[in-house]
Amino acid sequence: MEALKAKWDERYRARQPGEADPAWVLREYAHLLPAGGAALDLACGLGDNAIYLARRGLRVTAWDISPVAIGKLAEYAAREGLAIDAAVRDVEAEPPPPLRFDVIVVSHFLHRPGLPALAAALRPSGLLYYQTWTVHKRLDGPGPSDPRFLLRPNELLRAFCHLRLLAYREEGRCGDTTRGVRDIAALVAQREEALP
Numbered sequence: 001m002e003a004l005k006a007k008w009d010e011r012y013r014a015r016q017p018g019e020a021d022p023a024w025v026l027r028e029y030a031h032l033l034p035a036g037g038a039a040l041d042l043a044c045g046l047g048d049n050a051i052y053l054a055r056r057g058l059r060v061t062a063w064d065i066s067p068v069a070i071g072k073l074a075e076y077a078a079r080e081g082l083a084i085d086a087a088v089r090d091v092e093a094e095p096p097p098p099l100r101f102d103v104i105v106v107s108h109f110l111h112r113p114g115l116p117a118l119a120a121a122l123r124p125s126g127l128l129y130y131q132t133w134t135v136h137k138r139l140d141g142p143g144p145s146d147p148r149f150l151l152r153p154n155e156l157l158r159a160f161c162h163l164r165l166l167a168y169r170e171e172g173r174c175g176d177t178t179r180g181v182r183d184i185a186a187l188v189a190q191r192e193e194a195l196p
């Protein structure tokens with residue numbers, strides 16, 4: 001775990017929060033977001049998703065294993081007056097607790113044993129936004145090549161099939177691969193409302 005932390009710290013030393021776009025799935029389906037509530041950006045890196053959510057009025061918790069990324073995000077949030085609680089946390093060892101968040105965003109991170117805890121951490125009507133690379137990604141593009149970190153076809157769908165599906169995109173290598181949303185699978189799903 002120390003080697004992993006050092007690897008990510010090194011990458012984040014040269015970069016700043018607010019430089020990159022939030023995840024495609026979050027921008028594309030932003031109209032589904034609630035106006036307020038508690039959100040989690042899991043494995044947030046420099047927190048592009050967290051910043052986006054906080055600017056839209058959500059109170060955001062942001063967790064990552066990299067102290068460099070979390071330090072930069074916390075400073076940025078304080079400077080910009082954003083409601084982001086950024087903390088160093090190994091989310092594999094400490095997944096989110098049940099029934100805690102109205103929105104959870106995960107982009108470009110995959111820890112399969114932790115997927116059930118993500119669904120359980122949603123409050124009733126809570127939304128999960130998930131986007132990460134698939135086994136069909138371009139080999140020379142960004143993202144890992146180790147299949148442990150790449151989604152199999154339909155894997156996100158299956159993992160969250162007990163949630164209500166709002167949006168799903170996975171185009172693989174079908175047709176004209178210079179067009180469309182490639183390299184990733186993306187899902188937005190909602191926990192059922194509490195029944196009266």
Ligand SMILES: C[S@@+](CC[C@H](N)C(=O)[O-])C[C@H]1O[C@@H](n2cnc3c(N)ncnc32)[C@H](O)[C@@H]1O
Nearest residue numbers: 008043044045064065066089090091092107108
């Ligand atoms: C590819 S980056 C994605 C960052 C951000 N979500 C994004 O889309 O730009 C993967 C992130 O996962 C974090 N990470 C890896 N293992 C982790 C763990 N066990 N707990 C928390 N964060 C972890 C890394 O530090 C890194 O910031």
